[in-house]
Amino acid sequence: RAKESGRDRIQLFTHAMGEEARNKLVRIEELRRAVERDEFVLHYQPQKDIRTGRIIGVEALVRWQHPAEGLLLPGAFIPLAEETGLIVAIGDIVLRKACQQNRNWQDRGLAMLRVAVNVSARQFLERSLTDQVSSALQSAGLDPRWLELELTESLIMRDLEGAIERMRELKQLGVSLAIDDFGTGYSSLSTLRRFPLSRLKIDRSFIADIPHKAGDMAITAAIVSLGRTLELEVVAEGVETEEQAHFLAGAGCEMFQGYLLARPLPPSEVEDLILQMTTQRDGD
Numbered sequence: 594r595a596k597e598s599g600r601d602r603i604q605l606f607t608h609a610m611g612e613e614a615r616n617k618l619v620r621i622e623e624l625r626r627a628v629e630r631d632e633f634v635l636h637y638q639p640q641k642d643i644r645t646g647r648i649i650g651v652e653a654l655v656r657w658q659h660p661a662e663g664l665l666l667p668g669a670f671i672p673l674a675e676e677t678g679l680i681v682a683i684g685d686i687v688l689r690k691a692c693q694q695n696r697n698w699q700d701r702g703l704a705m706l707r708v709a710v711n712v713s714a715r716q717f718l719e720r721s722l723t724d725q726v727s728s729a730l731q732s733a734g735l736d737p738r739w740l741e742l743e744l745t746e747s748l749i750m751r752d753l754e755g756a757i758e759r760m761r762e763l764k765q766l767g768v769s770l771a772i773d774d775f776g777t778g779y780s781s782l783s784t785l786r787r788f789p790l791s792r793l794k795i796d797r798s799f800i801a802d803i804p805h806k807a808g809d810m811a812i813t814a815a816i817v818s819l820g821r822t823l824e825l826e827v828v829a830e831g832v833e834t835e836e837q838a839h840f841l842a843g844a845g846c847e848m849f850q851g852y853l854l855a856r857p858l859p860p861s862e863v864e865d866l867i868l869q870m871t872t873q874r875d876g877d
């Protein structure tokens with residue numbers, strides 16, 4: 594009897610594995626179709642300059658408008674897109690949309706904003722990235738200074754020399770570069786100063802427990818002063834409370850992004866927020 598139930602369990606197990614593999618194949622097919630049909634939309638999360646109180650940039654965050662499941666967050670499909678290489682095509686779509694949207698805002702006189710786009714490891718390794726970026730800028734007619742690319746430390750550390758070369762190429766185009774999720778990787782001071790960067794984005798995990806964790810506050814303050822030493826702007830991610838914003842201002846952090854200001858929003862809502870903040874300002 595014990596043997597039998599053991600066998601049943603194995604059957605259940607292999608059956609489940611088979612199903613998981615099948616689901617994955619279906620997902621890959623759906624993702625391929627999503628690229629063909631362009632089912633991706635971008636939401637934009639505003640970034641605020643702490644000193645002036647103005648919104649000076651937005652981060653573009655991709656969502657998949659799945660025909661049956663609704664709006665899916667990147668965590669639900671970016672890993673698979675990376676694994677299958679579809680991220681290269683998706684990344685191209687994202688770059689084009691972000692540049693076009695930003696140019697559209699500029700043309701309509703809404704604001705001059707910097708739009709930040711996330712670049713994944715697979716995309717960064719691709720030789721065509723520089724061409725993709727330059728083509729997206731050109732077809733949108735966007736001045737490169739209004740585009741920023743967010744890279745991660747782990748992506749750079751895979752092939753340090755190659756990455757520095759690639760970063761120089763991108764920088765040559767006139768775009769700016771930021772390190773995303775900073776503090777979670779392993780870049781040393783000496784490597785960091787070799788990167789042609791404009792900004793460090795402090796990882797959300799260091800901000801989350803401010804003001805309750807002295808260690809996180811010390812790390813955050815250290816990153817801000819590291820930024821000052823290397824003449825880089827520092828942006829805090831994931832700021833949810835006034836206390837966190839207050840601490841960051843005191844520490845000399847230049848910019849923040851987080852639910853306290855706004856969640857990632859569809860373009861029309863970003864526009865509303867910016868207009869609202871401008872009228873408030875004019876009324877002061």
Ligand code: C2E
Pocket residue numbers: 638653654655666667668671680684687711712713743773774797830831832833850851852853857
């Ligand atoms: P990320 O680049 O670090 O983006 C920040 C993430 O934190 C976003 O999640 C954002 O919604 C979330 N966030 C922002 N403020 C707060 C806050 O105050 N509290 C909390 N709890 N969360 C906050 P999202 O949109 O789900 O994106 C997750 C990750 O997916 C991004 O992390 C980025 O690594 C990746 N991703 C997003 N869009 C793209 C894309 O177009 N291409 C690539 N390759 N990756 C992308």
Ligand code: MG
Pocket residue numbers: 652711743773
């Ligand atoms: Mg990012």
Ligand code: MG
Pocket residue numbers: 773774794796797830
């Ligand atoms: Mg981040």
Ligand code: MG
Pocket residue numbers: 774797
């Ligand atoms: Mg993150």
